[in-house]
Amino acid sequence: AEAEDGGPQPEKHCGHGRGGMGEDVKRKEDQRFITGRGNYVDDIKKPDMLHCEIVRSPHAHARIENIDKSRALDVDGVVAVLTADDLREYDLATMPTLMADTQDVLVNDKVKFQSQEVAAVIATDRYTAKDGAQKVVVDYDVLEPVVDAEESLEDDAPLIRDDIEGQEDNHCLDWETGDEEATAEVFEEADVTVKEQMLYQRLHPAPIETCGALGDYDPGKDKLTVHMTSQAPHIHRTLFAQVSGIPEHKIRIVSPDVGGGFGNKVPIYPGYVVAAAASYVLEQPVKWVEERSENIQSTGFARDYDMTGELAATDDGEILAVRTDVLADHGAYNAVAQPSKFPAGFFNIFTGSYDIDTAYGSLTAAYTNTAPGGVAYRCSFRVTEAVYLIERMVKVLADELGMDPAEIRRKNFIQPEQFPYESPTGWNYDSGDYEGALDKALEMADYDHYREEQQRRIDEDADTLLGIGISSFTEVVGAGPGKTCDIAGVEMFDSAEIRVHPTGNATVRVGVQTQGQGHETTFAQIVAEELGMDVDDITVEHGDTDTDPYGLGTYGSRSTPVAGAAAAVASRKVREKAKAIAANELEAAEEDITWDRETGEFHVAGAPDRSITITEIAAGAYMNHPSSEEPGLEAVNYYDPPEMTYPFGSYIVVVEVDRETGEVEFEKFVAVDDCGNRINPMIIEGQIHGGLAQGIGTAMLEHVTFDDNGNVTGGDFMNYLLPTSMEIPNFETGHTVTPSPHHPIGAKGVGESPTVGSPPAIVNAVVDAMSHAGITHVEMPMTPDTVWEKLDEAGLST
Numbered sequence: 001a002e003a004e005d006g007g008p009q010p011e012k013h014c015g016h017g018r019g020g021m022g023e024d025v026k027r028k029e030d031q032r033f034i035t036g037r038g039n040y041v042d043d044i045k046k047p048d049m050l051h052c053e054i055v056r057s058p059h060a061h062a063r064i065e066n067i068d069k070s071r072a073l074d075v076d077g078v079v080a081v082l083t084a085d086d087l088r089e090y091d092l093a094t095m096p097t098l099m100a101d102t103q104d105v106l107v108n109d110k111v112k113f114q115s116q117e118v119a120a121v122i123a124t125d126r127y128t129a130k131d132g133a134q135k136v137v138v139d140y141d142v143l144e145p146v147v148d149a150e151e152s153l154e155d156d157a158p159l160i161r162d163d164i165e166g167q168e169d170n171h172c173l174d175w176e177t178g179d180e181e182a183t184a185e186v187f188e189e190a191d192v193t194v195k196e197q198m199l200y201q202r203l204h205p206a207p208i209e210t211c212g213a214l215g216d217y218d219p220g221k222d223k224l225t226v227h228m229t230s231q232a233p234h235i236h237r238t239l240f241a242q243v244s245g246i247p248e249h250k251i252r253i254v255s256p257d258v259g260g261g262f263g264n265k266v267p268i269y270p271g272y273v274v275a276a277a278a279s280y281v282l283e284q285p286v287k288w289v290e291e292r293s294e295n296i297q298s299t300g301f302a303r304d305y306d307m308t309g310e311l312a313a314t315d316d317g318e319i320l321a322v323r324t325d326v327l328a329d330h331g332a333y334n335a336v337a338q339p340s341k342f343p344a345g346f347f348n349i350f351t352g353s354y355d356i357d358t359a360y361g362s363l364t365a366a367y368t369n370t371a372p373g374g375v376a377y378r379c380s381f382r383v384t385e386a387v388y389l390i391e392r393m394v395k396v397l398a399d400e401l402g403m404d405p406a407e408i409r410r411k412n413f414i415q416p417e418q419f420p421y422e423s424p425t426g427w428n429y430d431s432g433d434y435e436g437a438l439d440k441a442l443e444m445a446d447y448d449h450y451r452e453e454q455q456r457r458i459d460e461d462a463d464t465l466l467g468i469g470i471s472s473f474t475e476v477v478g479a480g481p482g483k484t485c486d487i488a489g490v491e492m493f494d495s496a497e498i499r500v501h502p503t504g505n506a507t508v509r510v511g512v513q514t515q516g517q518g519h520e521t522t523f524a525q526i527v528a529e530e531l532g533m534d535v536d537d538i539t540v541e542h543g544d545t546d547t548d549p550y551g552l553g554t555y556g557s558r559s560t561p562v563a564g565a566a567a568a569v570a571s572r573k574v575r576e577k578a579k580a581i582a583a584n585e586l587e588a589a590e591e592d593i594t595w596d597r598e599t600g601e602f603h604v605a606g607a608p609d610r611s612i613t614i615t616e617i618a619a620g621a622y623m624n625h626p627s628s629e630e631p632g633l634e635a636v637n638y639y640d641p642p643e644m645t646y647p648f649g650s651y652i653v654v655v656e657v658d659r660e661t662g663e664v665e666f667e668k669f670v671a672v673d674d675c676g677n678r679i680n681p682m683i684i685e686g687q688i689h690g691g692l693a694q695g696i697g698t699a700m701l702e703h704v705t706f707d708d709n710g711n712v713t714g715g716d717f718m719n720y721l722l723p724t725s726m727e728i729p730n731f732e733t734g735h736t737v738t739p740s741p742h743h744p745i746g747a748k749g750v751g752e753s754p755t756v757g758s759p760p761a762i763v764n765a766v767v768d769a770m771s772h773a774g775i776t777h778v779e780m781p782m783t784p785d786t787v788w789e790k791l792d793e794a795g796l797s798t
């Protein structure tokens with residue numbers, strides 16, 4: 001791989017053919033995945049294992065009058081039927097959410113959303129459990145539901161959270177950021193102001209593997225093992241210990257292969273708790289695995305931000321201020337998955353890539369009779385919503401001023417020399433070159449050509465219109481630092497432990513947990529780079545709280561920024577010790593030993609022929625260790641990042657809009673990303689492709705919808721539409737490299753960039769096809785009928 005560091009770095013990286021930084025190493029984990037040897041929760045089978053099926057409420061809002069278990073218990077093979085009353089004995093009837101709300105594990109009194117967990121049937125096999133579940137008779141007193149955030153805040157709305165003392169309405173929380181007064185002043189005096197309301201609709205992360213758990217209590221060891229679909233095994237163990245009272249060292253959480261997380265597997269769900277509790281009580285393994293519709297209807301949803309955006313600018317397009325107000329739907333419980341001190345996630349990054357002096361944002365969140373959420377879906381904690389807001393608003397402003405949307409961005413970008421840059425809402429951007437990424441994207445997209453073609457079609461009154469959309473987004477990933485970011489009080493650091501074995505290969509254990517991102521390969525690459533080892537000689541382990549160092553898990557694209565840094569720092573600690581051993585082996589003074597990144601060997605300074613490899617050093621560490629050192633060769637690092645990292649990019653989308661049908665076709669899709677120094681370009685490209693597909697799903701298809709009775713009408717894959725290969729165009733990816741100045745290997749995260757950055761580019765493109773006729777916004781998902789209505793409104797339909 002070519003060296004592409006692009007800036008001053010603590011260390012230089014270029015692969016050297018051993019599978020280090022920058023090499024397209026094929027994914028190690030794929031061997032087992034493509035040969036059908038993956039090991040997911042549902043693959044794990046234990047002797048005498050029981051199965052759990054959850055009885056769910058058909059109503060969105062209802063008081064439970066009675067639960068009759070008797071007919072279920074009569075079913076041959078049904079072992080137990082659990083309700084909240086049974087869990088209460090063990091103090092497990094409720095559990096805390098990640099935002100310290102109290103959620104029923106099984107409904108205590110009142111159902112608050114359709115498909116909420118009411119009872120659990122444990123049986124000898126899954127089918128019997130299901131039969132049993134159908135025979136549990138629940139008497140409901142049905143109440144009026146409210147599934148819309150705006151309606152839920154009206155005076156006459158039914159009260160959802162009567163379990164919270166003193167709660168008199170459905171108001172959940174308020175939040176604000178920036179300077180309200182200063183912003184209002186700028187708006188009053190500005191030449192131009194624009195305003196637009198936009199809904200970031202409710203989405204579902206839709207991992208291929210649904211959520212599941214296998215509780216396995218061993219009375220002999222008095223130890224509870226829970227195999228579960230977890231993006232964050234350690235923090236889940238801590239929460240399990242706190243909730244159950246079982247000492248933490250008597251709990252082991254194992255997150256085996258995970259078939260996609262996308263944020264869905266960050267929270268703790270009632271099913272996990274029920275499987276674990278049932279196993280503890282019955283002293284037998286108990287497995288619970290969701291069905292698809294259960295996953296869509298009851299686990300954490302994403303987004304559901306109804307946003308108003310405003311910009312104030314000068315006549316020539318200099319943006320002076322941004323203001324936003326949000327109505328957030330939090331569902332029945334405040335179960336948002338994000339750092340505890342950030343009730344609106346990192347939404348305050350809404351000034352985006354622009355040097356805007358003044359900003360104000362406010363938000364109100366409401367409870368509704370819908371599944372609890374505000375989780376993820378490749379979002380970096382609400383950055384998705386923030387980026388959508390600012391990138392849409394920049395387009396609205398450009399149209400108002402009759403400016404080219406690329407030009408107006410260029411005019412307002414934070415300049416490379418302004419970094420580190422502090423935003424008006426208090427965020428410290430580490431590095432960026434926004435114009436560089438935009439220029440590259442414009443060139444790749446053949447921008448000028450498409451602008452001409454667009455005008456030609458307008459002039460000739462063509463049947464299809466052309467639209468060109470741009471998004472120049474800034475992401476923020478890599479939470480901590482621990483002082484500002486925590487989950488339930490635990491600081492958001494991360495960790496890596498390296499053990500080099502006597503024969504010269506190594507085991508690396510990390511505190512993060514892959515769900516498909518390729519960590520078994522990329523973490524090995526970091527260590528290979530830093531120790532001069534071959535990537536094939538390194539095994540990466542994760543997802544087992546008994547063996548891995550404590551970490552906060554994989555979400556918010558934090559694995560590379562935090563655990564990746566830990567892996568580099570731990571490697572460098574090993575390297576330091578290796579120098580002492582090398583000195584001993586080479587009979588030289590330790591200060592005279594230097595390490596050559598190119599060859600991966602340790603030399604005596606000035607005598608290049610006197611060198612030694614890490615394999616020889618490993619042998620020395622165990623077979624001939626110097627008296628100044630302990631035997632062995634290992635190190636651990638817990639890394640608390642000084643700051644987050646700010647990846648960015650420019651996406652350009654060209655669409656054709658059919659004036660007769662409202663159908664949208666992708667003509668061109670260019671994505672230029674900058675995630676600092678790159679570990680594995682091929683894996684990055686895979687991440688980008690996957691995230692762009694999800695961005696297309698967001699913009700064009702996906703929406704969890706409800707009817708007035710609170711029924712989920714988008715609760716299965718017939719109604720919740722995911723993009724397939726048929727809807728996905730050919731992506732053209734490019735990159736620039738602007739290293740993070742504070743990260744040990746200059747890397748930033750990348751996993752969420754494409755989902756964060758692409759929806760506004762796509763919407764901007766569709767709007768752009770109609771903006772000459774006065775259209776300023778099209779709501780997502782941009783189904784043909786939605787687009788056609790806009791065409792019709794603008795007099796463009798044929």
Ligand code: MCN
Pocket residue numbers: 207259260261262263376377378379380515516517518519522523554555556557558559560561675676677678679680681683684687690747748749750751752
């Ligand atoms: N990478 C790299 N060089 C960089 C940055 C990243 O080679 N400069 C590589 C990493 O080594 C890693 C991958 O890219 O293998 C993603 O790294 P990172 O950006 O650190 O993100 P995480 O590993 O923390 O993954 C989380 C992110 C999130 S939050 C969601 S949601 C998401 C995503 O990743 N879920 C995924 N991508 C996913 N991909 C798959 N296949 N499955 C999911 O569930």
Ligand code: CUM
Pocket residue numbers: 231261262263264266375376377378379380381554555556557752
């Ligand atoms: Cu925001 S989805 Mo990911 O953080 O697991």
